[in-house]
Amino acid sequence: MSLLRAKIQDVFNEPACEKNRGKDAKARKKGCSKPLTPGAAAGGCAFDGAKIVLQPITDAAHLVHGPLACEGNSWDNRGAASSGPTLWRTSFTTDLTELDVVMGRGERKLFKAIREIKEAYGPPAIFVYPTCVTALIGDDIEAVCKRAAEKFGLAVVPVNAPGFVGSKNLGNKFAGEALLEHVIGTVEPDDDGPYDINILGEFNLSGEFWLVKPLLDRLGIRVRACIPGDARYVDIAGAHRARAAMMVCSTALINLARKMDERWGIPFCEGSFYGITDTSEALRQISELLVKQGANPEILGRTELLIAEEEAIAWKKLAAYRPRLAGKRVLLNTGGVKSWSVVHALMEIGIEIVGTSVKKSTVEDKERIKQILKNDNHIFEHMAPRELYAMLSERKADILLSGGRTQFIALKAKTPWLDINQERQHPYAGYDGMVELVRQIDLAIQNPIWCQVREPAPWDCQPAVREELPRTKSETVTLHAVQEFSGTTAGDFGECRGKPMVRILPQTKAAAVNPLKSSQPLGAALAFLGVDGAMPLFHGSQGCTSFALVLFVRHFKEAIPLQTTAMDEVATILGGADHLEEAILNLKARTKPTLIGVCTTALVETRGEDCAGDIANIRLKRTKELAGTEVVLANTPDFDGAIEEGWAKAVTAMIEGITRPGEQARQSKKIVILPGWNLTVADIEHLRQMVESFGLQPVILPDVSGSLDGTLPDRWVTTTYGGTSVEDIRELGTAEQCIVIGEHMRRPAEVLHRLTGVSYVLFRSLTGLRDADRFVSLLSAVSGAAAPAGVRRRRAQLQDALLDGHFHFGGKKIAIAAEPDQLYQLASFFIGMGSEIAAAVTTAAMSKILEEVPAQSVQIGDLGDLEALGAGADLLVTHSHGRQAAQRLGIPLMRVGFPIFDQLGAQHKVTILYQGTRDLIFEVANIFEANGHAPTPEALDPLRKREMPDELRPSPLARD
Numbered sequence: 001m002s003l004l005r006a007k008i009q010d011v012f013n014e015p016a017c018e019k020n021r022g023k024d025a026k027a028r029k030k031g032c033s034k035p036l037t038p039g040a041a042a043g044g045c046a047f048d049g050a051k052i053v054l055q056p057i058t059d060a061a062h063l064v065h066g067p068l069a070c071e072g073n074s075w076d077n078r079g080a081a082s083s084g085p086t087l088w089r090t091s092f093t094t095d096l097t098e099l100d101v102v103m104g105r106g107e108r109k110l111f112k113a114i115r116e117i118k119e120a121y122g123p124p125a126i127f128v129y130p131t132c133v134t135a136l137i138g139d140d141i142e143a144v145c146k147r148a149a150e151k152f153g154l155a156v157v158p159v160n161a162p163g164f165v166g167s168k169n170l171g172n173k174f175a176g177e178a179l180l181e182h183v184i185g186t187v188e189p190d191d192d193g194p195y196d197i198n199i200l201g202e203f204n205l206s207g208e209f210w211l212v213k214p215l216l217d218r219l220g221i222r223v224r225a226c227i228p229g230d231a232r233y234v235d236i237a238g239a240h241r242a243r244a245a246m247m248v249c250s251t252a253l254i255n256l257a258r259k260m261d262e263r264w265g266i267p268f269c270e271g272s273f274y275g276i277t278d279t280s281e282a283l284r285q286i287s288e289l290l291v292k293q294g295a296n297p298e299i300l301g302r303t304e305l306l307i308a309e310e311e312a313i314a315w316k317k318l319a320a321y322r323p324r325l326a327g328k329r330v331l332l333n334t335g336g337v338k339s340w341s342v343v344h345a346l347m348e349i350g351i352e353i354v355g356t357s358v359k360k361s362t363v364e365d366k367e368r369i370k371q372i373l374k375n376d377n378h379i380f381e382h383m384a385p386r387e388l389y390a391m392l393s394e395r396k397a398d399i400l401l402s403g404g405r406t407q408f409i410a411l412k413a414k415t416p417w418l419d420i421n422q423e424r425q426h427p428y429a430g431y432d433g434m435v436e437l438v439r440q441i442d443l444a445i446q447n448p449i450w451c452q453v454r455e456p457a458p459w460d461c462q463p464a465v466r467e468e469l470p471r472t473k474s475e476t477v478t479l480h481a482v483q484e485f486s487g488t489t490a491g492d493f494g495e496c497r498g499k500p501m502v503r504i505l506p507q508t509k510a511a512a513v514n515p516l517k518s519s520q521p522l523g524a525a526l527a528f529l530g531v532d533g534a535m536p537l538f539h540g541s542q543g544c545t546s547f548a549l550v551l552f553v554r555h556f557k558e559a560i561p562l563q564t565t566a567m568d569e570v571a572t573i574l575g576g577a578d579h580l581e582e583a584i585l586n587l588k589a590r591t592k593p594t595l596i597g598v599c600t601t602a603l604v605e606t607r608g609e610d611c612a613g614d615i616a617n618i619r620l621k622r623t624k625e626l627a628g629t630e631v632v633l634a635n636t637p638d639f640d641g642a643i644e645e646g647w648a649k650a651v652t653a654m655i656e657g658i659t660r661p662g663e664q665a666r667q668s669k670k671i672v673i674l675p676g677w678n679l680t681v682a683d684i685e686h687l688r689q690m691v692e693s694f695g696l697q698p699v700i701l702p703d704v705s706g707s708l709d710g711t712l713p714d715r716w717v718t719t720t721y722g723g724t725s726v727e728d729i730r731e732l733g734t735a736e737q738c739i740v741i742g743e744h745m746r747r748p749a750e751v752l753h754r755l756t757g758v759s760y761v762l763f764r765s766l767t768g769l770r771d772a773d774r775f776v777s778l779l780s781a782v783s784g785a786a787a788p789a790g791v792r793r794r795r796a797q798l799q800d801a802l803l804d805g806h807f808h809f810g811g812k813k814i815a816i817a818a819e820p821d822q823l824y825q826l827a828s829f830f831i832g833m834g835s836e837i838a839a840a841v842t843t844a845a846m847s848k849i850l851e852e853v854p855a856q857s858v859q860i861g862d863l864g865d866l867e868a869l870g871a872g873a874d875l876l877v878t879h880s881h882g883r884q885a886a887q888r889l890g891i892p893l894m895r896v897g898f899p900i901f902d903q904l905g906a907q908h909k910v911t912i913l914y915q916g917t918r919d920l921i922f923e924v925a926n927i928f929e930a931n932g933h934a935p936t937p938e939a940l941d942p943l944r945k946r947e948m949p950d951e952l953r954p955s956p957l958a959r960d
Contacts, residue, residue, distance in 0.1 A: 037566065037582075037586065038564070038565045038566045038579045038580070038582040038583035038586060039537070039563050039564075039565070039566075039582065039583035039584065039585075039586030039587045039590070043167060043168055043542065043546060044167070044168035044171070044542075044543050044546045044547075045163030045164070045166070045167070045168060045171065045541050045542055045543025045544075045546065046161040046162065046163055046164075046165045046166045046167065046168065046170045046171035046174060046543070047070060047129060047131055047132075047161055047162060047163040047171060047543055048074065048163070048168050048171060048543050048546060048547070049161070049167065049168035049169055049170060049171025049172040049173075049174070049175070049252075050129060050159050050161035050171040050172070050174050050175040050178070051064075051074070051129060051159075051171075051175075052078065052168070052171070052172065052175075052203075053171075053172050053175035053176065053228055053252060053253070054127050054159060054175045054178070054179075054228060055078070055080070055088055055228070056080040056082075056088065056203055056204060056228040056229050056230065056231060057088060057125075057127070057228055057231045057232070057233055057236065058082040058084065058085040058086070058087065058088040058230060058231065058232065059084075059085035059087055059088070059123060059124060059232050059233055060087065060088060060123050060124065060125040060126065060127055060233050061087055061090070061092055061117045061121055061123040061125070061126045061127070062088060062091075062092060062126075062127050062129070063092040063093065063094070063110075063113060063114065063117060063126055063127065063128050063129070063511065064091075064092065064093040064094070064129045064131060065093075065094045065096075065106065065110050065113075065128055065129060065130050065131065065134050065139065065141065066093070066094065066096055066130065066131030066132070066133050066134045066602070066638075067095065067096045067097075067101075067131070067133055067519075067602040067637070067638035067639035068093065068095050068512075068515060068517060068518075068519055068638055068639070068642075069518075069519035069520075069521065069522070069544060069547070069548075069601065069602065069638035070093075070129075070131040070132075070163070070543070070544075070547070070638075071091055071092075071093040071515060072093070072095075072515040072517055072518050072519055073518055073519055073522060073544075073547035073548050073550075073551050074547040074550070074551075075091040075514075075515065075881075076089065076091065076881055076884075077550055077551070077554065077901075078203075078205070079205045079206050079424055079425070080203050080204050080205055080228075080229060080230075081204050081205070081206060081207040081210075081230065082204075082230055083210070083230055084232075085232070086884075087121060087123055089884060090121075090513060090514060090864075090884075091512075091513065091514045091515055092113065092117055092511050092512070092513060093511070093512050093515060094106070094109050094110055094113050094510060094511065094512070095512040095515070096109065096133065096134070096639050097639050097640065098605075098637060098639045098640050100639070101133060101137060101602075101606055101639055104137070106134055106137065106139045107139050107140060107143075107144050109510050110128070110139070110141070110144050110510075111144050111147065111148055112510035112511075113509075113510040113511035114126055114128070114144075114145075114148040114152065114156060114511075115148070115151075115152065116509060116510055116511045117511055118152045118154060123154070123233075124154065124155065124233045124234060125154060125155035125156070125157060125183070125233045126148075126154065126155070126156050126157070127157045127159055127178075128141055128144075128145050128156060128157065128158050128159065129159045129161065130158075130159075130160060130161075130162050131162055131163060132162050132163045132164050132540070132541050132543075132544075132567075132572070132601075132602070132603040133602045133603060133606045133638075133639070134162070135160075135162035135164070135165075136162075136572060136603065136606055136607065137606060141158045141160060142158045142160070145157065145158040155182070155183070155186070155233070157178055157182045157183060158178070158182070159174065159175060159178045160174065160178075161174040161175070162541075163541035163542070163543035163544070164541040164567055164568055164569055164571075164572045164603065165568075165569050166568075166569075168543075168546075169252065172252035172253060173252070173253070173254075173255050173256075175253075176252075176253045176255050176256035177255065177256075179227070179236060179256065180256060180259055180260075180263075183233070183236055183237050184236060184237065184239050184240050184260070185237070185240045185263075185264075186237045187234055187237035187238045188238065188241070189224075189238035189241050192224070192238075192241040192242075193222065194243060194290070194293070194294055194295045194296075195219075195220050195221045195222055195243070195290060195295055195299070196222050196223075196224040196241065196242045196243050197216075197221055197222070197223060197224060197242050197243065197244050197245060197246065197286060197289075197290070198223070198224055198225050198226075198227060198239050198242040198244075198245040198246075198260070198266065199212075199223055199225075199226040199227070199229070199245070199246050199248060200227050200245055200246065200247050200248065200253050200256060200257050200268070201227075201247055201248040201252050201253045202226055202227075202229045202248045202273075203228060203229045204226065204229025204230045205229075205424060205427070206424050206425060206426055206427040206428075207427050208229075208273070208427040208428065208429035208430070208433060209226055209229045209230055209429070210230075210427070211273075211427050211429050211430035211431075211432050211433045212273050212279075212429055212430045213226075215279075215283065215306065215310070215430060215431075216283075216286075218306055219283070219287065219299060219302055219303055219306060220299065220302070221286065221287075221290070221299075224238065224239055224241065224242040225238070225239035225242065227239065227253070227256070239260070240260065240263070240264040240266070241264075242266055243266070243289075243290055243293040243294070243295070244266060244267055244268065244269075244286065244289035244290050244293055245257055245260065245261075245266050245267070245268035245269075246268065246269055246270070246271055246282065246285065246286055246289075247268050247269065247270040247271075248270075248271070248272065248273065267289055267292070267293070268289075269285040269286070269289055271285050271286075273429040273430050273433070274342050274344075274345050274428060274429060274433070274434070274437075275342070275344050275345025275346075275348060275434055276311055276314050276315070276345070276348060276431060276434050277344060277345075277348060278344060278345065279310075279429075279430050279431055279434070280307045280310075280311060283303050283306065283307060284300075284303060284304075284307070287299050287300050287302075287303040288300070310431045311431070313431065314431040314432075314434060314435055317435045318349055318434075318435060318438055321349065321438050321439070321442050322349050322350055324442055324446065325349060325350065325351055325438065325441065325442055325445070326349070326350035326351070327350065327351075327352060328351050328352065328398045328399070328441075328445060329351075329352045329353075329354045329396065329397045329398045329399075330346055330351050330352065330353055330354065330397060330398065330399055330400075330401060330441070331353075331354050331355045331356075331388075331391065331392070331396075331397035331399070331400050331401070332353065332355065332356040332357065332400075332401045332402070332420075333356075333357050333383065333388065333400060333401070333402035333403075333406050334356075334357060334401065334402055334403065334420060334421060342401065342420065342428075342437075343356050345434055345437065346438075346441075349438060351441075354396060354397050355379070355380055355383075355391075355397070356379060356380075357380055357382070357383060385406070385409055385559070385716065385718075386716045386718070388400075388406060388409050389409050389412065389413050389716040390716065392409065392410055392413035392415040393413040393414070393415070395415075397415065398415075398416065398445055399415065399416040399417065399418060399441060399444055399445050400415055400416070400417045400418075401417075401418050401420045401441075402417070402419070402420065402421065403419065403420070403421030404419060404421065404550065404553055404554065405549070405550070405553060407419065407553070407557075408553070408557065408558050408559040409559055409716075412559065412712050412713065412716075414450065414453050414454050414712070416444040416445050416447065416450065417444065418440055418441060418444050420437075426440055501851065502850060502851055502852070502853055502855060502856070502857060502858055503856065503857040503858070504845055504850055504851075504857070504858050504860065505857050505858065505859045505860060505861075506845060506860050507859075507860045507861050507862075507865075509861075509864075512861075512862045512864070513862055513863070513864025513865075514862055514863035514864050514867075514881060514884070514885070515862050515863070515881075516817050516818075516841060516842075516843055516861065516862045516863050516866070516878070516881075517642035517643065517819070517843035517844075517862075518551065518642060518643050518898060518899070519548075519636075519638045519642065519643075519646065520599075520636035520637065520638060520640060520641045520642060520643070520645050520646035520649070521538055521540075521544065521548065521599040521600070521601050521636045521638065521646060522548045522551065522552075522643060522646060523636070523641075523642065523643035523644060523645065523646025523647040523648075523649075523650070523677060524536070524597065524599040524634040524636045524646040524647065524649055524650035525538070525548060525552075525562060525597065525599050525646075525650075526552075526643065526646075526647060526650075526677060526702075526704070526898075527597075527634075527646070527647045527650035527651050527654075527677070527702045528595065528597030528599075528632075528634075528650055528654075528702070529552075529560070529561075529702070529704060529707055529708060529720055529723070530700075530701070530702020530703045530704040530706070530707055530708075530720075530723045530724060531594070531595050531597070531654070531701075531702060531703075531707075531720065531723045531724050531725075531726065531729070532594065532706065532707065532720060532721065532722055532723040532724060532725045532726070533592075533593050533594035533595065533719045533720060533721075533725075533726070534561075534593055534594065534595040534596075534597060534707075534719055534720045534723070535561050535562075535563060535587050535591055535593040535595070535596050535597070535718075535719050535720075536561070536562050536563070536597045536599060537563050537564070537565065537583055537584070537587065537596055537597065537598050537599065538562070538563070538564045538565065538599050538601055539564075539565045539567075539576060539579075539580055539583075539598055539599065539600050539601060539604050539611060540564070540565065540567050540576075540600070540601030540602070540603040540604055541564075541566070541567050541572075541601070541603055542564045542566045542567075544564065544601045544603070544638075545562055545563065545564035546564075548562060549562045551899050551901075554899060554901035555898055555899040555900055555901055555906070555907075556708050556907060557710070557904070558708055558710065561591070561718060561719050561720055563583065563587060564583070565579040565580050565582075565583040566579060566583070567579055567603055567604070572603065572607070575607070575609060576604055576607075576609060577609070577614040577617075580598070580611070580614055580615070580618070581614070581618045581622075584596055584598075584618060584622075584626070584631060585622065585625060585626075588625060588626055588629055589625075590718070591718040591719050592628075592629075592719075593629055593719045594628070594629060594630065594719075594725075594726045595629065595630045595631075595632060595654075595726055596629060596630070596631045596632070597632050597634065597650060597653075597654075598611065598615065598631065598632065598633045598634065599634050599636050599646070599650070600633070600634070600635050600636055600637060601636075601637070601638055602637045602638035602639050605635065605637035605638075605639075606637075606639075611633055611635065612633055612635075615631055615633050618631070619631060630657065630658055630726055632650075632653045632654050632657045632658065633653060633657075634646070634649045634650040634652075634653045635649065636649055636650075641843075641844055641846075642819060642843040642844055643677055643819055643898060644676075644677055644678075644742075644744045644819045644820060644821060644843070644844070644847070645744065645844070645846075647676070647677035647702075647744070648677075648744045648745055648747055648748060650702075651674060651701060651702065651745065651748040652747055652748040652751050654701065654729055655701075655729070655732065655748055655751050655752050655755065656751055656755070658726060658729045658730050659729055659730060659731075659732045659733060659752065659755055659756065660730050660731065660733055660756075661733070661755040661756060662733065662755075662756065663733075663756065663757050664731075664733040664734050664756065665734060666734060666735070666736050667697070667734050667735065667736060668736050669695060669696050669697045669736070669783070670696075670697045670699065670734060670735040670736055671691060671696050671697065671698050671699070671735060671736065671737050671738075671739060671782065672698075672699050672700075672701065672732050672735040672737070672738040672739070672752070672758065673687065673691070673698050673699070673700045673701070673738075673739045673740075673741070674700075674701060674738065674739070674740045674741065674745045674748055674749055674752075674760075675687065675700060675702075675741045675742070675745070676741050676742025676744060676745055676821050676822075677742075677744075677819070677821075677898075678742065678818075678819065678821055678822040678825065678897060679741065679911075679912065680906070680907050680908070680909055680910070680911060681704055681705045681708050681709050681710075681907040681908065682705070682907065682908045682909055682910045683910055683911055683912045683916060684700060684703060684704060684705035685705040685709065686910050686912065686913060686915060686916065687700070687766075687912065687913070688700060688705065690775075690776075690779070690791065690913060691779060693788045693790065693791060694779045694780065694782075694783040694785050694787075694788070695783050695785055696779065696782065696783050699724065699728050699732065699735065700724060701724045701728070701729060701732070702723065702724055703722075703723045703724045704723065705722075706722030706723040706724070707720040707721060707722040707723035708907065709722070709907075710907075710908070732752060732756065732758065733752075733755065733756030733757070733758060735758050736758075736782065737758070737759065737760075737761065737782050738752060738753070738758050738759065738760035738761070739760070739761055739763070739778070740760050740761065740762040740763065741762075741763050741765075741766060742763075742764065742765075742821040742849075743762070743764055743820070743821055743824075743847060743848055743849040744820070744821050744847060744849075745762075746762060749762065761778060763775060764821070764824060764825075764849060764852065765821075765824060765825040765828055765829075766912040766913055766916075767825050767826075767828070767829050767911060767912050767913075767916060767917050767920065768828060768829055768832050768917055769795075769798055769799070769802065769832075769914070769917065770832075772795070772798070772912075772913045772914050772917065773795075775913065776791060776795075791914070794913075794914035794915050794918075795914045797914065797915075797918055798914040798915075798917055798918045801917075801918040801921045801922065802833075802921065804921075804925075805833070805921040805922065805924075805925045806833060806834055808924070808925040808928045808929070809830070809833035809834045809835045809924070809925070810833075810834040810835070811834065811835070811836070812830075812834075812835040812836070812874040812875060812928070813835070813836055813837075813838035813872065813873045813874050813875075814827075814830045814835050814836070814837055814838060814873060814874065814875050814877060815837075815838050815839035815840075815841075815866060815869060815870030815873040815875070815876050815877065815891075816830075816837065816839070816840055816841070816876075816877040816878065817839075817840075817841040817842070817863060817865075817866040817876075817877070817878040817882065818841075818842060818877070818878060818879075818896060818897050819842060819843055819844075819897065820842050820843070820844065820847035820849050820850055820853075821847070821849055822896065822897055823840060823841075823842045823849075823850075823853055823858070824849045824850075824852060824853050825911075826877055826896065827840060827853050827854050827855055828854060829917070829920060831854045833921070833924075837853075837854060837855035837856075838869070838870065838872070838873045839859070839866060839869035839870045839873065840853055840855040840857070840858045840859065841858070841859045841860075841861050841862070841863075841865050841866045841869065842858055842859070842860060842861075843860070844860065845860045863878065863881060863882055863884075863885055866878060866882065866885060867885035867888065867889065870885070870889065870891065871889055873889075873891055874891070874892075874928070875891065875892055875893075875894055875924070875927065875928070876889070876891050876892070876893045876894070877893075877894045877896055878893070878895070878896065878897065879895060879896065879897045879898055879899055879900055880895055880899055880900045880901050880902045880903070881899070882895075883902065892927050892928075892930075892931040894923065894924060894927055896911075909923075
């Protein structure tokens, strides 16, 4: 820790930083990071920042040493691109378990993981990232890396930036220090020349560097190393032989630029490739630096000719957009170099800037903005979501340009939005990139959907027309004979018996390759998001929350309320009780939630903190301040379990902490439903409608259909809006019956039964005709009512779909990777359609449901296991991270579960009961149809060469 603190102080004392030079010695020693505010912190952590800088080194392996969450919640979420190697897109983590932490097996597991990666992938280098937990328990990462490098004969680079030490920007700089200490200067190139440069702080997002490199090529300028965008390890190792450098993002790597100048005499300039004028100026600066370093001055003339030619072409293309966009108002919510370069670029074509943020900008950045805008009123350090929403909803801007975190603030305000941050889909650098940026702005603003979404509903602008419908006699004929339910004992409904035992194969690798699972805290937070007025709170480093937030936003395409206790280095050492208390009180004062759901992370669990005792003390001391807000704790360490366990623990915690215990008067029509995490928003809404159609009153816990269903509130809400109310949770004991969906929900159902006496019936799946029939039969039995005509109609539609679709399923080999209950649900569905399960991979061995999965074996593993076992399958079934494996194997992918971030509408798919099963049949059949191939002689070779029994061979005399 002392070495780490010394490194932090060194990074903070950056003489090349204008802002730092303006401070006195005491202020420089204190550093640049502002104290984090528990309950009001945002942004990534140091680990996140370090990985952002280094992961675009495309031929290296990047190994995260720690429990799952840091890598499982953060990988594959940036738009950097590679022109060759793809190893950087492969996720590696030691995935430490609780036993690894307790027994001190982290260093040994790390060494073994390095060996496995070296043998399987043969990378030129492995970057190793410790996380909060491994830093806390004192794993000597540098010693392990040094020993592994000597043993295996490759570069093993320690990147010592655990999340709790500071911000994402600090992590950026730590990454630069790691390159300086272990990489740059370790290879001597034999082809250095007078026109070699380095580009620093360019990440090649959406391939932007590829729009700039051809310009440099035409000038005869060679990019020795682009750090880190589309980089190769050996190029960075030889970057010390460049003659000059250009700094694109000074906030990230200014320390790297300055130290390379000091050590190897590589002068640098700062510039931007966003906008026509700035791109031209950047090319001039590079050429002038090279001339100062001894290059032929004729390059200056070539540069001016190139600029004149490219500017003329770009302005000609932009002329078509000027009449459509002149006077349009843009609000820019980003930071760093984009805070001024994009402003300048847009103003060049007549767009008005109504505001730009400077939250990540340097002093020089801010001065540039002031010179460009000539109005300080358009510059803001930070704009709270509520203020941003108000500004957009009042139509003070025609479009918001920002990152994904504020996307849904704009969309909820019915305002066009364009992503210009790390997840953007289009390149905006250089002359061509500027044209593309303007084209995308024009497409966003001119899209005809805006006049439709802003149109008032007909019932809001004219009197409602009521029609008196004739009453009909209630139907009395039931569809099925039903099992009698005593209502006094808990049990399963529709169990499968007599099935061969499934072999559960444990994970044997030290390095998890492309994680399948997301963390327990994420699962718990998802459950808390299903409660009205709730605020999930991660107790740990702010990076844990940042990663989960990004993943939630990408999946749900919604603004997600999620906060952190923002544990820093001091709290990590001394304990986090004060941070927890401050976070709870801040959230109560700022957002007034009805429920604060505390989700512990591996950091506090590893410390062994008594979080339950801390919360009890907070309640006791702050009874008055916390009136009207429930505080519920779910112990969810990252090193154990996954989403499924986290979801179930949160539901259990809410029942134990809020539900009124004791036998209570039953309401005969009231039904409690405890859905599994794998039910979509649409599934839960469909479930409610089905139950209500029988005259029953469902209380669903959690109910994400009310909080994550994509509705547009008429005001900005800081907590969840919609979902199960706290009062409904308190009164669960008045229900007549509890229906449980998924084996992982058995525990909360048992707790409810123990507390209140309410019996439960467990359904392991509601997908498939038989499971739907059983559910309908139960509703008929409980309500005493026949199945309504609409339910009957949907069953008939499913029967027709079974007839139409079964042709596409017969004999197909399916490879599935999912959490245990979802694995059972999907495998049972495919088996019921005539397919076979070629591979079944899941996250945890503890679930009883794995014994019932209709497959020969179930592998506890990751997406690397799915890729290995799924070769030769006809369909891969998993979440969006599986698309890489699908591409490599040439097998179509059906996206299920969490996260799904590369398709729209995942949460609005119905996958249960009659309608959902019908829709699944259509979806899979259409995938097979779209990926079918016309038969050819070559394709039929395997069939022709297959051995045929003698009795079936045709007689040679029967040829005619």
